[in-house]
Amino acid sequence: MSLKDWIVPKYLHSNPKVRMKFVENSSDARILKEVSENDSDDSIRKAATARIETIKSS
Secondary structure, three states, X not given: OOHHHHOOOHHHOOOHHHHHHHHHXXXXXXXXXXXXXXXXXXXXXXXXXXXXXXXXXX
16 A cells, blocks of 8 residues: 555545445445546446446436
8 A cells, every 4th residue: 555545535546445345335426437437447347337327226
C-alpha cells in the first residue's frame, strides 16, 4: 500500500480487493459507472455494472 492509498477514494485504491469492497457496498451510480468503464480489473468492472443494475431495480 502506497502513501497515495491513504489519500485517494477507495474506488481508486491500488488494491483490487479494496476497490471490489467499495463496489459491493456503494450506492453511488455515478461513481459505479466510472468504475465500470475505467477500472483496470475486469472483475471489478463487471461487479460495478451488476451493482448499477441492482441499484436501478431497487
